[in-house]
Amino acid sequence: MLETAATARARRSPRTAPPAWLLVALACAGQFLVVLDVSVVNVALPSMRADLGMTSSGLQWVVNAYSMAFAGFMLLGGRAGDLYGRKRMFLTGLSLFTLASLAGGLAQSGWQLLLARAVQGLGAAVLAPATLTIVTAAVPEGAARARAIATWTAVGAGGGAAGGLVGGGLVDLLSWRWVLLINVPVGVLVLAGSLRRLAESRTGDGRRLDLPGALLVTAGLATLAYGISRTESEGWTASAALVPLAAGLALVALFLVVEARTAAPLMPLGLFRLRTVSAANAAMFVNGSAMFSMWFFLTLYLQNALGYTPLEAGLALVPSSLAIVVGSKLAPRLMRVAGARTVAVLGTLLAATGFGWQSTMRMDDGYVTGIMLPGVLMMLGGGLGSTPLASLATSGAGPGEAGLVSGLVNTSRTMGGSLGLAVLSALAASRTAGRGTPQALTEGYALAFRAGAGVLLAGAALMLLWLPRRIPAR
16 A cells, blocks of 8 residues: 555654643643732832832732733633634733733833733733643543642642742842843743644634623723722722722623623633532632732731841742642642542631731731741642632533633632732721821731631631532543
């Protein structure tokens, strides 16, 4: 039988699938960058304010411009990965993220920095769902996938936790600009490796992307967060706060109406009939609203109240950074013995205990009992809780919905975190009442941690009532 030219070429240059560990490593590298940039700017905020002349509310939006674009467009990014290819979206998101990091690092005014952070968030929204989808596609469902998701969670959590140390070192040794510029060489390296080693996968069915839905949910969440931030200076009953709050709620409601009626929704509402998807994402939203703000308030407390330098603040949070990685890696072992729900509840209660402890902060606290031990409890609990929730949330999705559900996992956590940060920041500001003394700031931060503890307790109760005990078999 004669050999065709195509067969001969294939025989001479066989292509073997890359090993699963390499795919997981590339996906985790992308996730690390995404989550790192949620927290890395926190220790640089005072320096940004001094250099660019930003207000305190402007500093909050350095964090929220990123997280709002991230949360609002992540469902669109997840669906785009399903339809047009996970590798393509991974590369597109990483390229956009890297270019926006360069622009942010070179910003000469506050509005330029905020615009760059928003574009960074858009790039992250395209990139992040692809990272989890690549992980779940590379490893079959079962114990091996739980370990892979634990690695993904640990790397992501480590990115958030390492932000303080990385940012502190860069600010002290170079300048605040390098907390953004450092993404450029790392992004280029990950792009080079991904171009060569990632294989394309998709489940495209010819449907179009729901751009109106993405714009509505992003505008709704951003308007809500803006309204909440206005309560700091105007109060909860002022029209300057009530109008954007009402407008934000109306936009979110309109988003739900559009999703129920469109032929190709960004977020198929029927997906929430799956108990694992709806319960796990609700729990992620609640937990994220407290956990997201921990780094923000701790780094401000260390620098503004206790007088730490950025590098000292980063070093002070190293034990917490290690604790969240340990918790994420320990979770799969405990899940096999006790079940996903038990581990998620245990982790959340542990984090709530740390938040309660941190809420007793005083100006004369020592490092070990005032910062390190409560921080370790918060982050150990956060790591233990995140892995089972991510595993539950992705366990019920079919192959055609993998990217969407992955985007939903990240959206729930980040959306909750963005709105939670806005609420807790307003709560902390209400306690200081315009006083900028270290003592007044400490009282405000303590109130925010106390409220966060209450939110986490509510999250634990939600999990007990709604989550299935173990990951259902498919």
